[in-house]
Amino acid sequence: MSSYVVALDVGGTAMKGGLVSASGEVLLTDRRPTPRVDGPLRVIAAIRTFIDDLAQAGHGTPSGVGLAVPGLVTEDRAVYSANIGWKDVLATDFTSLSVPVRLGHDVRTGGLAERVLGAGRSEPDFLFLPIGTGIAGAMIIEGRPYGGSSGWGGEIGHISVFPDGERCACGQIGCLETYASAASVGRRYGERLSRAASVQRPDTAYSAPGPSAAAYSNPASAPGAYPAPPSAPAAHSASAPPASAEDVVALAMRGDPDASAVWDEALEALSIALASYTLLLDPSSIVIGGGLAEAGAALFDPLAERLEGRLTFRSAPPLRHAALGMNAGMLGAALLGWQAAGIADAGASWALDVLRSPSVP
Amino acid sequence: MSSYVVALDVGGTAMKGGLVSASGEVLLTDRRPTPRVDGPLRVIAAIRTFIDDLAQAGHGTPSGVGLAVPGLVTEDRAVYSANIGWKDVLATDFTSLSVPVRLGHDVRTGGLAERVLGAGRSEPDFLFLPIGTGIAGAMIIEGRPYGGSSGWGGEIGHISVFPDGERCACGQIGCLETYASAASVGRRYGERLSRAASVQRPDTAYSAPGPSAAAYSNPASAPGAYPAPPSAPAAHSASAPPASAEDVVALAMRGDPDASAVWDEALEALSIALASYTLLLDPSSIVIGGGLAEAGAALFDPLAERLEGRLTFRSAPPLRHAALGMNAGMLGAALLGWQAAGIADAGASWALDVLRSPSVP
Numbered sequence: 001m002s003s004y005v006v007a008l009d010v011g012g013t014a015m016k017g018g019l020v021s022a023s024g025e026v027l028l029t030d031r032r033p034t035p036r037v038d039g040p041l042r043v044i045a046a047i048r049t050f051i052d053d054l055a056q057a058g059h060g061t062p063s064g065v066g067l068a069v070p071g072l073v074t075e076d077r078a079v080y081s082a083n084i085g086w087k088d089v090l091a092t093d094f095t096s097l098s099v100p101v102r103l104g105h106d107v108r109t110g111g112l113a114e115r116v117l118g119a120g121r122s123e124p125d126f127l128f129l130p131i132g133t134g135i136a137g138a139m140i141i142e143g144r145p146y147g148g149s150s151g152w153g154g155e156i157g158h159i160s161v162f163p164d165g166e167r168c169a170c171g172q173i174g175c176l177e178t179y180a181s182a183a184s185v186g187r188r189y190g191e192r193l194s195r196a197a198s199v200q201r202p203d204t205a206y207s208a209p210g211p212s213a214a215a216y217s218n219p220a221s222a223p224g225a226y227p228a229p230p231s232a233p234a235a236h237s238a239s240a241p242p243a244s245a246e247d248v249v250a251l252a253m254r255g256d257p258d259a260s261a262v263w264d265e266a267l268e269a270l271s272i273a274l275a276s277y278t279l280l281l282d283p284s285s286i287v288i289g290g291g292l293a294e295a296g297a298a299l300f301d302p303l304a305e306r307l308e309g310r311l312t313f314r315s316a317p318p319l320r321h322a323a324l325g326m327n328a329g330m331l332g333a334a335l336l337g338w339q340a341a342g343i344a345d346a347g348a349s350w351a352l353d354v355l356r357s358p359s360v361p
Numbered sequence: 362m363s364s365y366v367v368a369l370d371v372g373g374t375a376m377k378g379g380l381v382s383a384s385g386e387v388l389l390t391d392r393r394p395t396p397r398v399d400g401p402l403r404v405i406a407a408i409r410t411f412i413d414d415l416a417q418a419g420h421g422t423p424s425g426v427g428l429a430v431p432g433l434v435t436e437d438r439a440v441y442s443a444n445i446g447w448k449d450v451l452a453t454d455f456t457s458l459s460v461p462v463r464l465g466h467d468v469r470t471g472g473l474a475e476r477v478l479g480a481g482r483s484e485p486d487f488l489f490l491p492i493g494t495g496i497a498g499a500m501i502i503e504g505r506p507y508g509g510s511s512g513w514g515g516e517i518g519h520i521s522v523f524p525d526g527e528r529c530a531c532g533q534i535g536c537l538e539t540y541a542s543a544a545s546v547g548r549r550y551g552e553r554l555s556r557a558a559s560v561q562r563p564d565t566a567y568s569a570p571g572p573s574a575a576a577y578s579n580p581a582s583a584p585g586a587y588p589a590p591p592s593a594p595a596a597h598s599a600s601a602p603p604a605s606a607e608d609v610v611a612l613a614m615r616g617d618p619d620a621s622a623v624w625d626e627a628l629e630a631l632s633i634a635l636a637s638y639t640l641l642l643d644p645s646s647i648v649i650g651g652g653l654a655e656a657g658a659a660l661f662d663p664l665a666e667r668l669e670g671r672l673t674f675r676s677a678p679p680l681r682h683a684a685l686g687m688n689a690g691m692l693g694a695a696l697l698g699w700q701a702a703g704i705a706d707a708g709a710s711w712a713l714d715v716l717r718s719p720s721v722p
Contacts, residue, residue: 148643282509
């Protein structure tokens with residue numbers, strides 16, 4: 001086996017790991033739960049074990065380790081994560097191996113992967129926008145992810161799109177995320193049905209059309225700094241499962257008025273936020289990933305039309321589907337691992353066919 | 362006299378020129394009207410003459426020429442300006458001298474000057490926001506002005522702060538500029554009085570408290586791509602001069618209810634836009650310039666408070682007053698001129714005391 005790095009994408013729910021060769025071959029992947037409820041020390045211990053186990057599967061010592069983690073992060077320190085609960089963890093504390101380690105912010109590491117290996121390969125200036133449980137963006141500026149003056153940049157999910165709108169879980173008013181994340185689309189549909197039920201229209205009670213309540217959610221792309229929005233009050237039916245965004249989109253496509261109203265507001269909120277981003281940052285494209293991107297044409301077509309309609313004196317950037325799916329974070333972590341190993345332009349020569357790479361399970 | 366560059370800040374109304382030495386001494390300044398109404402060829406000819414005349418005042422050939430111009434611009438080409446009407450003008454076409462020439466976008470050139478010589482000297486990541494006739498920003502990212510993928514970035518004046526609000530002159534709805542530019546503050550106050558007059562409350566008719574209708578306007582900071590907003594219908598009094606933003610702020614400070622309402626909406630619009638900018642770009646500070654910054658504490662204090670109030674999970678960046686005033690564009694053009702002459706870090710060693718430099722008349 002050729003030389004390799006260990007790559008780990010640490011989300012609030014799951015950790016996605018892999019071994020990636022110097023030529024970009026994904027040698028293996030694995031996935032484990034993040035023991036977040038057991039506290040930060042347990043998470044760090046689980047990461048160390050996961051890295052050890054992955055390295056065991058490789059031949060010889062890895063050339064480096066790369067980790068994508070949530071919260072505030074520098075290359076050599078996980079400064080803070082409200083989601084996981086850690087504070088000031090050195091990169092080297094995440095592994096027992098004596099190899100170079102580099103950290104990256106979860107969403108920006110996914111953006112790095114899309115830039116080097118994915119939908120942004122030929123674009124130095126774009127927005128990577130994974131929409132899952134939460135919404136955060138990776139601004140790719142002059143070829144590299146940009147995190148702002150202190151690392152807190154990219155919080156497009158919390159710009160106020162409706163200043164007189166709903167209160168977000170973060171405490172602000174009218175945040176994009178509270179209208180348009182996958183979790184919010186499901187929650188808002190449930191709330192709408194509950195309101196309808198409370199005014200005595202039992203015929204509108206919801207029954208979930210799809211099997212998976214977790215569909216379209218993407219824990220890795222959540223900003224992770226805030227508690228999840230409260231789930232919909234189940235006043236109308238104690239046994240109805242919460243709607244997933246996938247369900248809501250499917251219902252909207254079939255003309256369901258409640259689902260259509262919720263989806264319409266999500267699209268409107270997204271178009272306002274993306275118009276603001278476009279006017280400020282002038283991206284050459286907007287690369288949408290995360291669970292909600294799986295809605296496909298039901299998302300991309302009306303959103304592109306609304307974005308174009310909002311802009312009068314400039315054109316709208318094209319919306320593209322992210323290329324790397326749920327592997328973006330792990331592949332970005334692999335790039336960080338190779339950068340740690342001294343390969344500054346890691347990935348530049350990789351002829352990665354992501355469809356042929358083993359996916360993270 | 363030491364070696365020098367010719368610097369020119371070309372606005373829609375006036376051109377501000379200067380000679381600046383290699384050590385940052387402003388040797389002289391001058392100002393001429395921009396013959397915009399006579400068409401782009403006349404403007405180009407006027408620029409050439411202005412540069413010739415400035416160079417005549419120096420000893421020997423200048424080391425370079427720097428120009429700040431509106432619209433879409435690269436270092437060596439004025440690609441397009443709706444305001445002035447030119448298209449694809451080479452940098453070298455702006456002068457008859459055989460010296461290196463470099464162009465810059467007007468607002469970003471002002472931002473460059475604030476970064477190198479002014480309020481952002483120690484800050485690599487901040488927003489320079491001149492508020493005048495229009496509103497456009499210069500995003501300083503990792504030490505340099507950033508214009509986006511195609512040069513159209515920074516249009517913070519046209520992000521929609523009230524999606525159900527007023528139509529902007531640009532055609533979009535609820536733009537920051539249509540509520541908070543100096544021109545809009547004056548216009549909206551006049552419109553408010555007109556509406557009051559039309560419902561038969563003649564006691565609210567406006568009489569201008571200040572002498573200058575042009576106060577607080579700053580043509581150089583206008584994006585320049587759109588027509589000026591229509592002036593207030595003068596239904597209530599054909600002879601009343603339009604209110605200036607300075608007038609409106611003064612009236613608001615004295616408790617005038619109409620002026621207070623207009624100023625309140627301007628502050629609210631600014632706080633929404635700056636909260637969005639902060640959440641996205643995470644600047645270490647926001648440097649406000651242009652005519653409206655002359656409102657001082659009446660602008661800065663309530664705006665800082667509102668911005669802080671809008672952000673729940675992060676702190677607000679401090680608001681700073683721009684240091685270079687109306688000279689920012691000319692001083693930035695001087696930096697461009699020295700860059701053209703081969704001094705990549707022009708300005709780094711200048712011990713510029715802008716208060717002792719001759720101001721552009």
